[in-house]
Amino acid sequence: MKFRSIHKLNNRIRNYLYFFLTIFIASSLLSFVLFFWSVLNEVDDKAETWASYFQERISFLETVITSRATFDHGLTSILKVTPKGEVLNSRPYPTTLKSIAESKLFAEIKDLLPGEVRLINIVAPDTSEHKNIYLTMRLDHSFAVAEVPSQSLLPVYPRNTELFIIDKNNNCVFHTRDEYNFRDDSISGMHFSAMHVFASAKIFTPEFGGFTIVLAKDISAEFYAGILLVIISATCLAILLKRSSFLTWDLAKNEEDFARIGKLMGRVSSMPDKKLTHLPAIEYTAERIREVNWEEEAANMSFTENIGYVKATAFFAKNILELLDEISAHSKELKRSQKEYMDLVQVARSIILRIDLEGKCTFFNEYAQTFFGFSKEEIVGKNIVGTIIPKTADGQSELECLMKDLVSIPEQFPVHTNQNVRKNGSKVWVFWSNTPVYNIEGEVIEVLAVGTDVTKQKMAEAELERTKNYIKNIIDSMPSIIIGLNSEGKVTHFNSAAEKMAAIPVQDITGAAVSDAFPSISQYTPRICKATETGVPETGIRTQDILKPGTHQDIIIYPLNDGTKSAVIRIDDATERVHIEEMMIQSEKMMSIGGLAAGMAHEINNPLGGILQGIQNIVRRISPGLPANRKAAEKAGCTLESLLNYMEDRKIIKTLNGITESGIRAADIVSGMLEFSRKSDSRKAPGDMRLIMNKATTLATQDYNPNKKYDFKKINIIKEYDENLNLVKCTATEIEQVFLNILRNSAQAMAEWKEMKEKPEISIKIYNLGDMVRCSISDNGPGMNEQIRKRVFEPFYTTKSPGSGTGLGLSVSYFIITQNHMGKFDVQSKPGIGTTFTILMPAFKSSKT
Structure with a gap:
């Protein structure tokens, strides 16, 4: 039988009280949160309803302005306008207006496509109030323009609710009475004004140019009722805490009574140091019972139940001698029960052993002997460390320290799993369940340990962990960015490439919303939701600059077909492909x-x-x-x-x-x-790109003309050549022409750049690149923007002053490289940094110079 401490019982009661108080506080807070959540949810539903009213009303007015009906349905006037802004007709009343081509309204609608509808708010420049609202629809050969009063934007006027309609320029096109000047404030969530509390909601409608419906409802009564509920709950909690303090005081007194009772029982049940046989032991115990003043001990108790307990103990003590015969009879029965217990323990299919406080084994059942390979004589009386637990030289291994803690404070180690060793040296994993064994004084004397072989389970877990790590290493080694999301849009998995893209620390990514962890792809949340809803991958998404400026990326969203509505996002670098x-x-x-x-x-x-x-x-x-x-x-x-x-x-x-x-x-x-228009018929021969480049630079150095405004001799030329450069099959004069065109363009661009601060410099690099020979010519000149860079190879396109160039130099060079020599010609440039021309030519049978 397991002995329990009254001190632990009192602590457990106190813990139950604290647990009850925690549950009470948590339930009160949860009720408060649920109360306001329901209120805010109701406001969101109303906002969505008014948004649908707004969309239906505008759709209805759209049919009105395209019909031939004479009634206005709340519209001030309807004009029919040509694509040039000329007014064709108006209804229901004639108009003297001939054209709106110069108006701000026409500037807003002139680029509409046929069938496109737009609701436009024209704001006066000196006020934030709306001036005119126009509903415009582009027909096949004209525009239908209707002036809409703000009160006609909704089919009915909202009551007991503050409602605002905001256009894409943050101008209010409709509002209710606005008694609390909400238009001057940014409304979001809970809003306080003049002792009133409002719950607000915003709904964005992309149709008709994009409008935001903002609704604010007065929830002052609900809010202050909730505050009152919190106050009442706090009062109840204070009363409950006060009553709990009385209860804990009673528990302390009760604990003192039990401590006295424990000492009394220890004094009565103690035995002499000399071992006695049954009868002397009984006489010794009887004498100790007579020495006790039971009435005085009962009077020292604080509770009537404890007084009754002491008196009952005195009664039983006086009659203990009469029960000795029955005890003798029961002793025989106890021995028989012990034998049955030992038989049960021995045949059990579990490892059962007992360890004393010195770590020595005092019991080792037959299954344990079979499992570990030790006989009873080989292990009983010996320390566990050195038998089924490996012993180390310093005795500080993890298992050895665990055993020391286990025999010292077994209550803190009810279960544990560790690796043990058999007699033959093989290692096994055992799950141990430990129970302290107490003496009559409540002191731990032994630890009963029951073990189960979990070696196969641990091996399976290790294999599973290795498999998980293997798959993770595969994903981490991929150059693509991999991000796994659950149905709530939160990150569940990510690889090492995704870590570089994250906007938050790595340890915070898992469980974070994708918009927080990876804000650069938050704009694709609707497509993620679409993929998870439809189960069809979202492909064809190309974006740029989400990793670093000047890069392009392809995004593919794969839904997981496991019923969880999860998805995997893959982002590939598409810069080279672009x-x-x-x-x-x-x-x-x-x-x-x-x-x-x-x-x-x-x-x-x-x-x-x-x-x-x-x-x-x-x-x-x-x-x-x-x-x-x-x-x-x-x-x-x-x-x-x-x-x-x-x-x-x-x-x-x-x-x-x-x-x-x-x-x-x-x-x-x-x-x-x-x-430019024809391929060269010149005969090609193996040539050395280094020699051709040297000749081109020599010609460029000799090319000095004051009218050209540059002197090539003043430019610093840096050459880096591969010593074992492959030959290329080419027409040397054509390649020389290409090099000379590039060098002259660079020299002229640097000479005309007035903001040139550094010394003009041209860097030339020629080296092998696989089965190609790569030549790059870079300068530190003014560079080009992206628009010019894409057109530099077009015939007759030039940025030089009139008479300075024909615009054919680079276009002819492009055809010489790409058409005549089957190579590649590319240019990269950034304004203010410089320009780099790159030429790739096929190597001539990989032969070396």
Whole structure:
């Protein structure tokens, strides 16, 4: 039988009181929260109802303005307007207004698509009050515009409720009496004003341009009733605590009585140090009973029940000698019961052992002997440490410390699982259930331990843990961002790539809302909900800059088909894919423009040849070196010299030279267009990109012209070449032309940049990249914005001043690389940082220079 302490019983009663008080407080708070939750839920329902009223009313007015009905249904006027803003007609009354093309209203509606409806609030510039509200619908060839009074926005007027309709520009287009000036405050949740308490709700309707319905209900009565309920609950709690203190005082007195009773029983039941046989033991016990003044002990008790208990004990003590014979008979019965108990313990399919306070085994049942392989003689009387628990040199292993604590304070270790060792050295996992064994004084003398073999279970758990770690390592090693969500939109799983994207500490991610942990993807919450509701993955989501500026990402939302409405979000880096797509689009554009350029070049070349030939004939006809020219001049009654002087004075000669220069320049443009439009027929041979680049830089250094406003010799050229560079199959002159175009463009851009602070610098890197040879040319010039960067390879597109360039240099270079040499040509640039041109050329059979 397990002995219990009255002290523990009193503590347990006190704990029950504290538990009851906690339950009482928690239930009161929960009732208060549920009360106000129901009130706020009612306000949300009303807000949704008024939002539906608003949508239905606007839909009805939409049918009115498109019908031919003459009645206005609350509308002030209805105009029919052309796409240019001209007023065609009006109803129900004629109007003198001819056009609204210059109005702010027309600027708002002119870009509407056919069938699109928009409710527009035109606000006066000097006030926040609404001026006019217009319901506009774009028809196939006109606009229907109706002026709507604010009171007509709802089918009925709200009563006993403050209602506001806010447009997308945060202007109030409708409001009720607004007795408490809510329009001047930001309404959200609970709102206090003039000793009144309001519960508010907001509903956003994206239709008709986007409006927010704000509803505020006066819940002062409910709020103050709740406060009163809290006060009453606190009063009751104070009274209950006061009564509880009296009860704990009584428990303390009762504990003192039981302590006296315990000492009394210990004095009566104590035995001498010398071992006695049955009869001397009985006589010794009887003498100790007579020494006790039972009446005095009863008078010292504080409770009548304890007095009765002492008196009853005295009665039984006086009659104990009469019961000795019965005790002898019962002793035999007890021995028989003990034998049955030992038989039961021995045959039980559980490990049963007893350990004394020194850690020595005092009992070891037969199943334990079979399980561990130790005989009874090998383990009984020996320490558990060193037999079924491994012993270490310092004796400070976890199991050894556990055993020391177990025999010292067994109450704190009712159950535990640890790894034990068999006699043959094999290790097993055992689940132990420990029960302290007390003597009659309530002192722990032994620990009864019952064990169950859980080795297979632990092995399964370890395998499960290894599998979980293996799967987690797989997910963490993926470059994609993986985020798992439950049905409430909270994060359940995430990989290491997702940790870098999180906006909160890693330890707080699990269980957090996805909008808090990963705010950059919170805008896709509706699509997440759609995927979990429909069970269909959401694909085709492309965004940018959610990881870092200048990057692109593809987002796929996979719903889990396990009935939990959970989802997995995968985010892949699509930056390289976007660049490839841009290059493909650019290549297609350049191929189509190439065909157009060829046709234009041939059409322009014929009249251009006639112009240049005509100019040459004019110059030849006025040349003094031809006798025929002199004869014709004399026949006309003038000399050739006077004719030339006249032409010089009137600058006719200069004009002819200008026409000749312009014709030659046009011929160069046509030649560039033809080069742009066709693949090169030049013979290709293995070439060294380093030698071609060196030649191009040498030519660029020699290319100095004051009219070009730059001196290439003043630019710092940095070259980084791969020593074992692969050859490329190319036309060296064409590649040299490409390099020279890039170098000249960089030099001119840096020379024209007035904000250039550093020394102009061009960095050239040429190295092997797999089966390709990569060449990058970077400068520290002004750079380009994204719009210019996407158009730099287009023919005739240039940012230079008129007369400084034809706009064909980079477009021809693009075709030389991509069409003639089957390579890749790309440009990356940022304003104020610089520009980098990258060329990739196929290596020539991977041969080394």
